Amino acid sequence: MIVVPLGVASATPTAVRHLPAVALWREGSVFLFDCGENAQMRMLQAGIKRSKIECIFISHFDVDHYSGLIGLLSTLQLQRRDKPLRMVGPKGLQEYIEWNLKFSDIEIGFEIIFIEVEHDTDAAVVIDEEDYIVEARALKHRRFCLGYRFQEKDKPGKVNAELANELGVTKDEDFKALKNGEDITLDDGTEVKSVDIVGHPRPGDSFAYVTDTEYCPNAVKLALNTNILYHEATFSDSLADKASETGHSSAKDAARVATEAQTKLLVIGHFSARYTNPHVLLKEARDGFYPAWLANELRPIYTDPSHERGILTAKVELRDLTKSNDSRGGGGRSGGHRGRSGGGGGYRSNDRGGGNRNFRPRRSSGGGGGYRSNDRRSSGGGGGGYRSRDNNRSDGGGYNSRSNDGGGYRSRNRNHRDSSSSGRSGDNKWNSDSNRSYSSRSSYDDQDRF
Numbered sequence: 001m002i003v004v005p006l007g008v009a010s011a012t013p014t015a016v017r018h019l020p021a022v023a024l025w026r027e028g029s030v031f032l033f034d035c036g037e038n039a040q041m042r043m044l045q046a047g048i049k050r051s052k053i054e055c056i057f058i059s060h061f062d063v064d065h066y067s068g069l070i071g072l073l074s075t076l077q078l079q080r081r082d083k084p085l086r087m088v089g090p091k092g093l094q095e096y097i098e099w100n101l102k103f104s105d106i107e108i109g110f111e112i113i114f115i116e117v118e119h120d121t122d123a124a125v126v127i128d129e130e131d132y133i134v135e136a137r138a139l140k141h142r143r144f145c146l147g148y149r150f151q152e153k154d155k156p157g158k159v160n161a162e163l164a165n166e167l168g169v170t171k172d173e174d175f176k177a178l179k180n181g182e183d184i185t186l187d188d189g190t191e192v193k194s195v196d197i198v199g200h201p202r203p204g205d206s207f208a209y210v211t212d213t214e215y216c217p218n219a220v221k222l223a224l225n226t227n228i229l230y231h232e233a234t235f236s237d238s239l240a241d242k243a244s245e246t247g248h249s250s251a252k253d254a255a256r257v258a259t260e261a262q263t264k265l266l267v268i269g270h271f272s273a274r275y276t277n278p279h280v281l282l283k284e285a286r287d288g289f290y291p292a293w294l295a296n297e298l299r300p301i302y303t304d305p306s307h308e309r310g311i312l313t314a315k316v317e318l319r320d321l322t323k324s325n326d327s328r329g330g331g332g333r334s335g336g337h338r339g340r341s342g343g344g345g346g347y348r349s350n351d352r353g354g355g356n357r358n359f360r361p362r363r364s365s366g367g368g369g370g371y372r373s374n375d376r377r378s379s380g381g382g383g384g385g386y387r388s389r390d391n392n393r394s395d396g397g398g399y400n401s402r403s404n405d406g407g408g409y410r411s412r413n414r415n416h417r418d419s420s421s422s423g424r425s426g427d428n429k430w431n432s433d434s435n436r437s438y439s440s441r442s443s444y445d446d447q448d449r450f
Protein backbone atom coordinates (compact mmCIF):
# COMPACT_ATOMS: atom_id res chain seq x y z
CA MET A 1 0.00 0.00 0.00
CA ILE A 2 1.16 3.48 -0.75
CA VAL A 3 -0.50 6.43 0.93
CA VAL A 4 -0.09 9.80 -0.76
CA PRO A 5 -1.41 12.93 0.94
CA LEU A 6 -2.75 15.18 -1.80
CA GLY A 7 -3.98 18.02 0.35
CA VAL A 8 -3.19 18.63 3.99
CA ALA A 9 -4.93 21.94 4.62
CA SER A 10 -8.11 22.35 6.59
CA ALA A 11 -11.05 24.53 5.61
CA THR A 12 -9.16 26.96 3.40
CA PRO A 13 -6.22 26.27 1.15
CA THR A 14 -3.06 28.21 1.79
CA ALA A 15 -0.33 29.23 -0.59
CA VAL A 16 1.40 25.97 0.17
CA ARG A 17 -1.34 23.55 1.20
CA HIS A 18 -4.33 22.17 -0.64
CA LEU A 19 -7.74 21.04 0.52
CA PRO A 20 -8.14 17.59 2.03
CA ALA A 21 -7.59 14.49 -0.05
CA VAL A 22 -5.53 11.37 0.43
CA ALA A 23 -4.86 8.72 -2.20
CA LEU A 24 -4.27 5.11 -1.35
CA TRP A 25 -2.54 3.06 -4.03
CA ARG A 26 -2.85 -0.66 -3.78
CA GLU A 27 -1.89 -3.19 -6.41
CA GLY A 28 -2.55 -0.85 -9.27
CA SER A 29 -5.85 0.49 -7.97
CA VAL A 30 -6.39 3.86 -6.37
CA PHE A 31 -8.74 4.71 -3.53
CA LEU A 32 -9.41 8.32 -2.84
CA PHE A 33 -10.26 9.52 0.64
CA ASP A 34 -12.01 12.87 0.40
CA CYS A 35 -11.76 14.97 -2.68
CA GLY A 36 -11.03 18.59 -1.92
CA GLU A 37 -10.68 21.17 -4.61
CA ASN A 38 -7.58 20.44 -6.67
CA ALA A 39 -7.45 16.76 -5.76
CA GLN A 40 -7.43 15.68 -9.38
CA MET A 41 -4.61 18.06 -10.15
CA ARG A 42 -2.62 16.85 -7.19
CA MET A 43 -3.10 13.25 -8.34
CA LEU A 44 -1.64 14.19 -11.67
CA GLN A 45 1.31 15.81 -9.97
CA ALA A 46 1.78 12.83 -7.71
CA GLY A 47 1.99 10.53 -10.69
CA ILE A 48 -1.25 8.78 -9.81
CA LYS A 49 -3.51 7.93 -12.70
CA ARG A 50 -7.06 9.16 -12.21
CA SER A 51 -8.31 6.40 -14.43
CA LYS A 52 -7.16 3.94 -11.77
CA ILE A 53 -9.55 5.25 -9.16
CA GLU A 54 -11.59 2.37 -7.93
CA CYS A 55 -13.53 4.04 -5.21
CA ILE A 56 -13.96 7.46 -3.62
CA PHE A 57 -14.70 7.77 0.08
CA ILE A 58 -16.15 11.04 1.33
CA SER A 59 -15.96 11.69 5.05
CA HIS A 60 -18.59 14.40 5.34
CA PHE A 61 -20.15 17.36 3.65
CA ASP A 62 -18.01 20.23 4.81
CA VAL A 63 -17.26 21.73 1.46
CA ASP A 64 -13.49 21.49 1.66
CA HIS A 65 -13.78 17.71 1.67
CA TYR A 66 -15.82 17.21 -1.47
CA SER A 67 -15.41 20.35 -3.55
CA GLY A 68 -13.26 18.54 -6.11
CA LEU A 69 -15.75 15.81 -6.92
CA ILE A 70 -17.61 17.25 -9.87
CA GLY A 71 -14.46 18.35 -11.65
CA LEU A 72 -12.95 14.93 -11.15
CA LEU A 73 -16.04 13.17 -12.45
CA SER A 74 -16.05 15.43 -15.47
CA THR A 75 -12.43 14.54 -16.16
CA LEU A 76 -13.15 10.84 -15.85
CA GLN A 77 -15.96 11.27 -18.32
CA LEU A 78 -13.73 13.17 -20.76
CA GLN A 79 -11.19 10.38 -20.41
CA ARG A 80 -13.96 8.05 -21.57
CA ARG A 81 -13.83 5.92 -18.50
CA ASP A 82 -15.98 2.87 -18.87
CA LYS A 83 -15.43 0.89 -15.73
CA PRO A 84 -17.79 1.49 -12.81
CA LEU A 85 -16.83 3.87 -10.02
CA ARG A 86 -17.91 3.36 -6.45
CA MET A 87 -18.61 6.36 -4.31
CA VAL A 88 -19.03 6.00 -0.59
CA GLY A 89 -20.20 8.69 1.79
CA PRO A 90 -22.92 9.88 4.09
CA LYS A 91 -26.49 9.88 2.83
CA GLY A 92 -26.94 12.75 0.42
CA LEU A 93 -23.90 12.03 -1.71
CA GLN A 94 -25.91 10.62 -4.58
CA GLU A 95 -28.33 13.51 -4.60
CA TYR A 96 -25.49 16.01 -4.63
CA ILE A 97 -23.66 14.30 -7.48
CA GLU A 98 -26.71 13.71 -9.60
CA TRP A 99 -28.00 17.24 -9.17
CA ASN A 100 -24.66 18.70 -10.17
CA LEU A 101 -24.23 16.48 -13.18
CA LYS A 102 -27.72 17.34 -14.32
CA PHE A 103 -27.17 21.04 -13.73
CA SER A 104 -23.94 20.96 -15.73
CA ASP A 105 -25.46 18.75 -18.37
CA ILE A 106 -22.74 16.14 -17.96
CA GLU A 107 -23.73 12.72 -19.18
CA ILE A 108 -21.61 10.19 -17.39
CA GLY A 109 -20.84 7.22 -19.60
CA PHE A 110 -19.80 4.90 -16.79
CA GLU A 111 -21.73 3.49 -13.94
CA ILE A 112 -21.49 5.19 -10.55
CA ILE A 113 -22.31 2.85 -7.72
CA PHE A 114 -23.31 4.86 -4.68
CA ILE A 115 -22.87 3.41 -1.24
CA GLU A 116 -24.48 5.79 1.21
CA VAL A 117 -24.33 5.58 4.96
CA GLU A 118 -27.38 6.70 6.92
CA HIS A 119 -26.71 9.52 9.32
CA ASP A 120 -27.44 7.62 12.50
CA THR A 121 -25.12 4.75 11.63
CA ASP A 122 -22.41 3.95 14.13
CA ALA A 123 -20.42 1.48 12.04
CA ALA A 124 -20.85 -0.25 8.71
CA VAL A 125 -18.90 -2.33 6.27
CA VAL A 126 -19.14 -0.32 3.08
CA ILE A 127 -16.98 -2.46 0.79
CA ASP A 128 -16.29 -6.16 1.06
CA GLU A 129 -14.16 -7.54 -1.73
CA GLU A 130 -12.26 -10.75 -2.14
CA ASP A 131 -9.01 -9.31 -0.88
CA TYR A 132 -9.94 -6.22 1.10
CA ILE A 133 -12.67 -4.75 3.19
CA VAL A 134 -13.53 -1.16 4.09
CA GLU A 135 -15.29 -0.19 7.26
CA ALA A 136 -16.85 3.19 8.01
CA ARG A 137 -17.49 4.53 11.50
CA ALA A 138 -19.17 7.67 12.69
CA LEU A 139 -16.79 10.22 14.15
CA LYS A 140 -17.50 13.15 16.44
CA HIS A 141 -17.81 16.31 14.39
CA ARG A 142 -20.30 19.13 14.08
CA ARG A 143 -22.03 17.23 11.34
CA PHE A 144 -22.25 13.56 10.51
CA CYS A 145 -18.76 12.49 9.57
CA LEU A 146 -17.29 9.12 8.68
CA GLY A 147 -13.85 7.74 9.27
CA TYR A 148 -12.67 4.78 7.21
CA ARG A 149 -10.51 1.75 7.65
CA PHE A 150 -9.14 0.00 4.61
CA GLN A 151 -8.09 -3.50 5.54
CA GLU A 152 -6.47 -6.05 3.30
CA LYS A 153 -7.57 -9.55 4.04
CA ASP A 154 -4.90 -12.02 5.07
CA LYS A 155 -2.73 -13.07 2.20
CA PRO A 156 -1.88 -16.70 1.53
CA GLY A 157 1.46 -17.86 2.84
CA LYS A 158 4.47 -18.05 0.62
CA VAL A 159 5.07 -21.23 -1.35
CA ASN A 160 8.37 -22.98 -0.80
CA ALA A 161 9.10 -23.37 -4.50
CA GLU A 162 12.34 -25.21 -3.96
CA LEU A 163 10.75 -27.91 -1.87
CA ALA A 164 7.81 -28.12 -4.24
CA ASN A 165 10.24 -28.67 -7.08
CA GLU A 166 12.03 -31.39 -5.22
CA LEU A 167 8.77 -33.16 -4.61
CA GLY A 168 7.88 -32.87 -8.28
CA VAL A 169 5.12 -30.27 -8.19
CA THR A 170 5.11 -28.58 -11.58
CA LYS A 171 1.54 -27.87 -12.63
CA ASP A 172 -0.03 -24.50 -11.99
CA GLU A 173 -3.25 -26.03 -10.76
CA ASP A 174 -1.32 -28.06 -8.19
CA PHE A 175 0.34 -24.92 -6.88
CA LYS A 176 -3.01 -23.23 -6.74
CA ALA A 177 -4.56 -26.10 -4.80
CA LEU A 178 -1.68 -26.17 -2.37
CA LYS A 179 -2.00 -22.43 -1.86
CA ASN A 180 -5.66 -22.91 -1.10
CA GLY A 181 -4.73 -25.33 1.62
CA GLU A 182 -5.55 -28.50 -0.29
CA ASP A 183 -3.33 -31.58 -0.24
CA ILE A 184 -2.62 -33.11 -3.62
CA THR A 185 -1.50 -36.40 -5.11
CA LEU A 186 0.93 -36.23 -8.00
CA ASP A 187 0.72 -38.49 -11.05
CA ASP A 188 3.38 -40.78 -9.62
CA GLY A 189 1.33 -41.22 -6.48
CA THR A 190 3.37 -38.89 -4.26
CA GLU A 191 1.23 -37.10 -1.72
CA VAL A 192 2.09 -33.47 -1.12
CA LYS A 193 0.64 -31.71 1.87
CA SER A 194 -0.19 -28.04 1.68
CA VAL A 195 1.12 -27.44 5.15
CA ASP A 196 4.58 -28.63 4.10
CA ILE A 197 4.81 -26.33 1.12
CA VAL A 198 2.88 -23.20 2.06
CA GLY A 199 3.86 -20.89 4.89
CA HIS A 200 1.59 -19.16 7.36
CA PRO A 201 -0.91 -16.66 5.99
CA ARG A 202 0.46 -13.15 6.10
CA PRO A 203 -1.61 -10.42 7.70
CA GLY A 204 -2.96 -7.84 5.29
CA ASP A 205 -1.94 -4.21 5.53
CA SER A 206 -4.32 -1.61 6.85
CA PHE A 207 -4.89 2.10 6.65
CA ALA A 208 -7.22 4.32 8.65
CA TYR A 209 -8.44 7.71 7.55
CA VAL A 210 -9.70 9.73 10.47
CA THR A 211 -10.43 13.36 9.86
CA ASP A 212 -12.67 16.08 11.20
CA THR A 213 -13.35 14.70 14.61
CA GLU A 214 -12.79 15.23 18.26
CA TYR A 215 -11.27 12.35 20.12
CA CYS A 216 -13.76 9.48 20.07
CA PRO A 217 -13.67 5.71 20.61
CA ASN A 218 -14.63 5.04 17.00
CA ALA A 219 -11.43 6.71 15.86
CA VAL A 220 -9.48 4.25 17.99
CA LYS A 221 -11.48 1.32 16.64
CA LEU A 222 -10.78 2.35 13.07
CA ALA A 223 -7.10 2.73 13.75
CA LEU A 224 -6.59 -0.42 15.80
CA ASN A 225 -3.26 -2.01 14.87
CA THR A 226 -3.15 -0.31 11.50
CA ASN A 227 0.02 0.06 9.51
CA ILE A 228 -0.78 3.69 8.84
CA LEU A 229 -3.17 6.00 10.63
CA TYR A 230 -3.86 9.29 8.89
CA HIS A 231 -5.34 11.48 11.58
CA GLU A 232 -6.26 15.11 11.53
CA ALA A 233 -4.38 17.47 13.81
CA THR A 234 -5.99 20.79 13.02
CA PHE A 235 -4.82 22.56 16.15
CA SER A 236 -2.21 22.33 18.82
CA ASP A 237 -3.24 21.55 22.35
CA SER A 238 -2.95 25.21 23.27
CA LEU A 239 -6.12 25.69 21.23
CA ALA A 240 -7.92 22.68 22.67
CA ASP A 241 -11.01 24.78 23.35
CA LYS A 242 -11.15 25.86 19.77
CA ALA A 243 -10.66 22.28 18.67
CA SER A 244 -13.60 20.97 20.62
CA GLU A 245 -15.73 23.97 19.73
CA THR A 246 -15.21 23.23 16.04
CA GLY A 247 -15.26 19.44 16.30
CA HIS A 248 -11.59 18.92 15.58
CA SER A 249 -8.56 17.29 17.11
CA SER A 250 -5.34 18.64 18.41
CA ALA A 251 -2.07 16.93 17.62
CA LYS A 252 -2.21 15.63 21.18
CA ASP A 253 -5.60 14.04 20.47
CA ALA A 254 -4.19 12.39 17.36
CA ALA A 255 -1.36 10.97 19.42
CA ARG A 256 -3.84 9.70 21.97
CA VAL A 257 -5.77 7.82 19.30
CA ALA A 258 -2.55 6.43 17.86
CA THR A 259 -1.41 5.28 21.27
CA GLU A 260 -4.66 3.62 22.19
CA ALA A 261 -4.94 2.01 18.78
CA GLN A 262 -1.29 0.97 18.71
CA THR A 263 -0.96 1.92 15.11
CA LYS A 264 2.45 1.46 13.57
CA LEU A 265 2.66 4.93 12.11
CA LEU A 266 0.75 8.10 12.81
CA VAL A 267 0.60 10.63 10.00
CA ILE A 268 -0.98 13.94 10.93
CA GLY A 269 -2.60 16.31 8.46
CA HIS A 270 -5.51 18.74 8.05
CA PHE A 271 -3.53 21.62 9.49
CA SER A 272 -5.17 24.90 10.34
CA ALA A 273 -3.94 27.70 8.12
CA ARG A 274 -2.63 29.48 11.21
CA TYR A 275 0.24 26.97 11.39
CA THR A 276 2.48 28.22 8.68
CA ASN A 277 4.97 25.78 10.04
CA PRO A 278 3.16 22.66 11.26
CA HIS A 279 6.26 21.37 12.94
CA VAL A 280 4.87 22.52 16.26
CA LEU A 281 2.06 20.01 15.69
CA LEU A 282 4.50 17.25 14.90
CA LYS A 283 6.41 17.91 18.05
CA GLU A 284 3.25 17.75 20.07
CA ALA A 285 2.18 14.52 18.38
CA ARG A 286 5.56 12.96 19.00
CA ASP A 287 5.42 13.87 22.63
CA GLY A 288 2.46 11.53 22.85
CA PHE A 289 3.20 8.96 20.20
CA TYR A 290 6.13 7.76 18.26
CA PRO A 291 6.55 7.32 15.35
CA ALA A 292 4.58 10.22 13.99
CA TRP A 293 5.08 12.08 10.77
CA LEU A 294 3.72 15.19 9.19
CA ALA A 295 1.71 14.50 6.08
CA ASN A 296 3.63 16.06 3.23
CA GLU A 297 1.67 16.63 0.10
CA LEU A 298 2.66 14.28 -2.68
CA ARG A 299 5.21 12.46 -0.59
CA PRO A 300 4.40 8.74 -0.59
CA ILE A 301 4.32 6.63 2.55
CA TYR A 302 4.89 2.93 1.95
CA THR A 303 3.88 -0.15 3.85
CA ASP A 304 6.34 -2.23 1.88
CA PRO A 305 8.97 -0.02 0.31
CA SER A 306 11.08 -2.89 -0.91
CA HIS A 307 8.39 -3.61 -3.44
CA GLU A 308 6.58 -0.32 -3.70
CA ARG A 309 9.27 2.25 -3.97
CA GLY A 310 9.48 3.80 -7.39
CA ILE A 311 5.97 2.80 -8.40
CA LEU A 312 4.66 6.32 -8.04
CA THR A 313 6.91 8.98 -9.38
CA ALA A 314 5.82 12.52 -8.79
CA LYS A 315 5.71 14.75 -11.82
CA VAL A 316 6.73 17.91 -10.04
CA GLU A 317 9.27 19.04 -7.63
CA LEU A 318 9.66 22.23 -5.77
CA ARG A 319 12.09 24.98 -5.97
CA ASP A 320 14.74 25.40 -3.38
CA LEU A 321 12.96 26.67 -0.35
CA THR A 322 15.47 29.38 0.32
CA LYS A 323 14.89 30.92 -3.06
CA SER A 324 11.24 30.51 -2.65
CA ASN A 325 11.36 32.29 0.65
CA ASP A 326 13.30 35.13 -0.77
CA SER A 327 10.88 35.68 -3.55
CA ARG A 328 7.89 35.55 -1.35
CA GLY A 329 9.21 37.73 1.38
CA GLY A 330 7.51 38.53 4.63
CA GLY A 331 5.48 36.20 6.71
CA GLY A 332 6.46 34.14 9.63
CA ARG A 333 6.39 30.91 7.75
CA SER A 334 9.85 31.19 6.43
CA GLY A 335 11.63 32.61 9.36
CA GLY A 336 12.46 29.25 10.73
CA HIS A 337 13.87 27.94 7.54
CA ARG A 338 15.86 30.96 6.73
CA GLY A 339 17.20 31.48 10.16
CA ARG A 340 18.61 28.05 10.40
CA SER A 341 22.25 27.46 10.14
CA GLY A 342 22.15 24.34 8.10
CA GLY A 343 21.90 23.90 4.41
CA GLY A 344 19.41 21.41 3.07
CA GLY A 345 18.08 18.58 5.02
CA GLY A 346 15.18 16.90 6.55
CA TYR A 347 11.99 18.69 6.75
CA ARG A 348 12.98 21.21 4.31
CA SER A 349 13.35 18.63 1.65
CA ASN A 350 10.14 17.07 2.73
CA ASP A 351 8.34 20.29 2.41
CA ARG A 352 9.75 20.57 -0.97
CA GLY A 353 8.77 17.09 -1.83
CA GLY A 354 5.46 17.86 -0.34
CA GLY A 355 4.54 20.11 -3.13
CA ASN A 356 4.51 23.09 -0.94
CA ARG A 357 6.38 25.65 -2.93
CA ASN A 358 6.76 26.72 -6.45
CA PHE A 359 6.78 23.93 -8.91
CA ARG A 360 9.24 23.36 -11.61
CA PRO A 361 9.53 20.49 -14.03
CA ARG A 362 11.40 17.55 -12.68
CA ARG A 363 14.92 17.21 -13.77
CA SER A 364 15.50 13.91 -15.39
CA SER A 365 16.40 11.98 -12.35
CA GLY A 366 18.79 9.13 -12.54
CA GLY A 367 17.48 6.15 -10.68
CA GLY A 368 13.89 5.93 -9.60
CA GLY A 369 12.65 6.86 -6.27
CA GLY A 370 10.95 10.09 -7.20
CA TYR A 371 10.85 12.22 -4.15
CA ARG A 372 13.28 10.09 -2.51
CA SER A 373 15.98 11.18 -4.81
CA ASN A 374 14.97 14.74 -4.31
CA ASP A 375 15.24 14.33 -0.64
CA ARG A 376 18.57 12.81 -0.95
CA ARG A 377 19.83 15.47 -3.20
CA SER A 378 18.67 18.21 -0.99
CA SER A 379 19.80 16.57 2.15
CA GLY A 380 23.24 16.41 0.72
CA GLY A 381 23.35 20.12 1.30
CA GLY A 382 24.27 19.54 4.86
CA GLY A 383 22.65 19.35 8.23
CA GLY A 384 20.22 21.94 9.28
CA GLY A 385 16.57 21.42 8.78
CA TYR A 386 14.31 21.83 11.64
CA ARG A 387 16.73 20.14 13.79
CA SER A 388 19.10 22.95 14.13
CA ARG A 389 16.34 25.35 14.74
CA ASP A 390 14.83 23.41 17.55
CA ASN A 391 17.87 23.00 19.62
CA ASN A 392 15.86 21.81 22.52
CA ARG A 393 14.29 18.97 20.63
CA SER A 394 15.52 15.77 22.02
CA ASP A 395 14.42 13.50 19.29
CA GLY A 396 16.58 14.67 16.50
CA GLY A 397 15.59 15.78 13.12
CA GLY A 398 13.07 13.31 11.93
CA TYR A 399 13.42 12.80 8.24
CA ASN A 400 16.48 14.83 8.43
CA SER A 401 18.53 12.47 10.42
CA ARG A 402 17.33 9.61 8.40
CA SER A 403 18.22 11.03 5.10
CA ASN A 404 21.51 12.39 6.26
CA ASP A 405 23.06 9.60 8.13
CA GLY A 406 20.84 6.71 7.44
CA GLY A 407 20.53 6.04 11.11
CA GLY A 408 17.54 8.18 11.79
CA TYR A 409 15.03 5.84 13.10
CA ARG A 410 17.26 4.09 15.38
CA SER A 411 18.90 7.04 16.86
CA ARG A 412 15.69 8.89 17.05
CA ASN A 413 13.99 6.06 18.78
CA ARG A 414 16.70 5.89 21.27
CA ASN A 415 16.59 9.55 21.98
CA HIS A 416 12.93 9.49 22.26
CA ARG A 417 13.01 6.68 24.68
CA ASP A 418 15.44 8.56 26.82
CA SER A 419 13.37 11.63 26.90
CA SER A 420 9.90 10.23 26.90
CA SER A 421 7.94 10.41 30.05
CA SER A 422 5.09 8.45 28.66
CA GLY A 423 6.75 5.13 29.18
CA ARG A 424 5.42 3.87 25.89
CA SER A 425 7.10 0.92 24.49
CA GLY A 426 6.20 1.87 21.00
CA ASP A 427 9.73 2.61 20.03
CA ASN A 428 10.75 -0.89 20.86
CA LYS A 429 8.11 -2.02 18.49
CA TRP A 430 10.34 -1.06 15.65
CA ASN A 431 12.86 -3.58 16.49
CA SER A 432 10.66 -6.28 17.88
CA ASP A 433 7.79 -6.17 15.50
CA SER A 434 7.69 -9.41 13.63
CA ASN A 435 5.59 -8.07 10.85
CA ARG A 436 7.42 -8.82 7.65
CA SER A 437 8.17 -5.38 6.39
CA TYR A 438 9.11 -3.99 9.74
CA SER A 439 11.08 -6.87 11.00
CA SER A 440 14.48 -5.95 9.76
CA ARG A 441 16.25 -3.44 11.84
CA SER A 442 18.20 -2.14 8.94
CA SER A 443 15.01 -1.51 7.09
CA TYR A 444 14.13 1.35 9.39
CA ASP A 445 17.17 3.09 8.25
CA ASP A 446 15.74 3.40 4.81
CA GLN A 447 13.85 6.45 3.92
CA ASP A 448 10.14 6.41 3.43
CA ARG A 449 9.74 3.13 5.17
CA PHE A 450 6.33 2.16 6.37
Ligand SMILES: [Zn+2]
Binding pocket: 010, 011, 020, 062, 064, 065, 212, 270
Ligand atom coordinates in the same frame (compact mmCIF):
# COMPACT_ATOMS: atom_id res chain seq x y z
ZN1 LIG B 1 -12.17 19.50 7.30
